[in-house]
Structures are given as C-alpha cells and as structure tokens.
Amino acid sequence: MTKVDQIDEDAALARPDGFTPLSAEDEFARLLLRPHFxxxxxxxxxxxxxxxERLTAVQPIEATGADRCRIAPHRWRAVLTAGTQHVxxxxxxxxxxxxxxRADLDFTRKAADFLANLGIDLIDHLIFVDTGHFSFRRAGLL
Structure with missing residues (x-):
C-alpha cells in the first residue's frame, strides 16, 4: 500500500507544503517538463x-476533456520501454x-498501484502553475 492510499484527502487538498517556487536551481523541471505546458x-x-536515473522516454498527453487528462494504454507503453524503472x-x-x-489524488493512487504491479516506482507527480509546482513526494503523498 502506498502513502497515497493512506492519505486523508481533505487534509491533502489543504496542504501547501508540497509547493516549490520555480528557481534557477530547478533545472530538470525548467528544461525538460515546463516547455510541454x-x-x-x-x-x-x-x-x-x-x-x-537516465531518461528513457518523455510522453506528452493533451487533455481529452474540458479539464482532465486520461492515459490510454498505448501512451503508457511509450514510456514503459525496456529498462524503465522509475516514472x-x-x-x-x-x-x-x-x-x-480530488481527481489528481485518485489518479495518482491508481497510477502508483498500476506501476507498482509492474515493478516500477512512481517517483513523483508534479503539478505546474506559472509560479512553481506542487510535488506529491515533497508533500508526503507518495
């Protein structure tokens, strides 16, 4: 069972402690991920x-509805290439x-379980906004 399975959703939705302002030190997020958004x-x-911890694949997925993304099985396959140990x-x-x-928490729980069944570690789930990002790991939700 992952930590995300054990969280109090109301408390998690109120926690600001996973937020990190973007800074020059945050090279990975700035260079690799932020340009996709x-x-x-x-x-x-x-x-x-x-x-x-060498990058094996990057798969951007646009929202399928008005406000949320779904991951079709073929999109997972693109990332879960031979040698992928962390996502x-x-x-x-x-x-x-x-x-x-709440949808983000539910999605993260399902993704962590799915990956764990494959022997792959979900290292973090980041939520980006203009001024920084929220880290599930940093907030203690993974």
Whole structure:
C-alpha cells in the first residue's frame, strides 16, 4: 500500500507544503517538463527513467476533456520501454492553483498501484502553475 492510499484527502487538498517556487536551481523541471505546458490547456507528461536515473522516454498527453487528462494504454507503453524503472508524472493547472484536486489524488493512487504491479516506482507527480509546482513526494503523498 502506498502513502497515497493512506492519505486523508481533505487534509491533502489543504496542504501547501508540497509547493516549490520555480528557481534557477530547478533545472530538470525548467528544461525538460515546463516547455510541454501551455497556459490555457491542461497537459500531462510521463517521463520514464532507468535504474540509474537516465531518461528513457518523455510522453506528452493533451487533455481529452474540458479539464482532465486520461492515459490510454498505448501512451503508457511509450514510456514503459525496456529498462524503465522509475516514472515521473507531471501536469499543469492552467487555473494557477497548484494544490491537487480530488481527481489528481485518485489518479495518482491508481497510477502508483498500476506501476507498482509492474515493478516500477512512481517517483513523483508534479503539478505546474506559472509560479512553481506542487510535488506529491515533497508533500508526503507518495
């Protein structure tokens, strides 16, 4: 059972402690992930890494509905290439609110379980806004 399975959703939705303002030190987020996010459209990015944390794949996924992304099985396959041991999920909130929604918590729980069944670690789920990002890991939700 992952920590995300054990969280109090109401408390998690209120926690600001996973938020990090963007800074010059945040090179990975700034260079690899942030360019995938449009201001007005929610987009999700899957990034796969091997056992020594080398990037194996990056898969951007545009929202399928008005405000949420779904991941079709073939999109997972693109990231879960041979050698992928870790996955990072990131998406943006065009609204500017970095806190995770109930849908974000539910999605993260399901993604962590799915990946764990494959022997792959979900290393973090980041939610980007203009001024920074929220980290599920940093907030203690993974």
């Amino acid at each position: 449009a201001v007005t459209c929610e987009t999700l990015v899957l990034a796969g890494f091997d056992a020594i 990072l999920i990131a998406h943006n909130h065009p609204s500017g609110e970095a806190r995770p929604s």
